[in-house]
Amino acid sequence: MNKAIEVALFLHLLGVAVWIGGMIFAHFCLRPALEDLSPQLRLPLWESVFGRFFNWVGVSVLVILLTGGFLLMQFGGGHATWQLHAMAGIGIIMMLIFGHIRFAVFPRIRRAVQAQKWPDGARAVATVRRLVVVNLVLGIVTIGVAAMSRGF
Template sequence: MLPNLLNALHVLFAALWVGGMAFALLALRPALAALEPPQRLALMAGVHKRFFLLVWHAMPITLLSGYGLLFGVYGGFRGTGWHVHLMHLTGLVMAGVFLFIALVPWRAMRAALAAGDAPAAAAANGRIRTLVALNLALGLLTVGVAAWGKMG
């Protein structure tokens, strides 16, 4: 029963994290063109605040449930295939990228908005977008590796 719970948590929170990034970049961002730049920045500040709070929870749950499966079910790295090793690597890189986003450009965007510096806030938001795109690519790679490794 515990392995099923760990697997469900792992898949659900990974899907939430990766799916949220896909929504933000592929649906929300293009739709923002209908808004004026100050409105876009205000909306993105609210989106980032909510989504990053979600990822602060999803990321550790995804990692911890993965470790629970790895060591509690599969007996460690020796009992797993290449796909688990690659998922582990990409998951850790994604976590590092997220931590950087949250601690550097997101903090800079909030400070710029508080100071009324729209150009600096827009620049920080651009850095966030670039890093989220990187994390989305890593997340999609991870999902593909998981699916491929599970079947092969």
């Protein structure tokens, strides 16, 4: 394997680790730990956590897209295996879902917290939770497809 492919694969996997690992931590560790807090405490905390995490995901998505596109070219472009096309397709759906969370749902959480409209904020956080579950399932399926991409 040439050096550029190794570096691209390294960055690709780092981006995947940050994105999927962050979603696992938020969904399975942070969410249950905050469940019993009052909305007045819980929602500003989520806003602050999401504000930081979504910057990390934004960078990861860019890195995954650029390195994935480069790798796809190296592995045959349009003639690459179905597993790599599936990865690209599901990956792009995951990115669109993230874009919706970041640019449509997150501003609702911001506005609700600023206006102290706790029920609105709680609804928006629940929407993020559902979409994160969808992206987690898609992400794990994608890693499964990636594991099959060598065709062993």
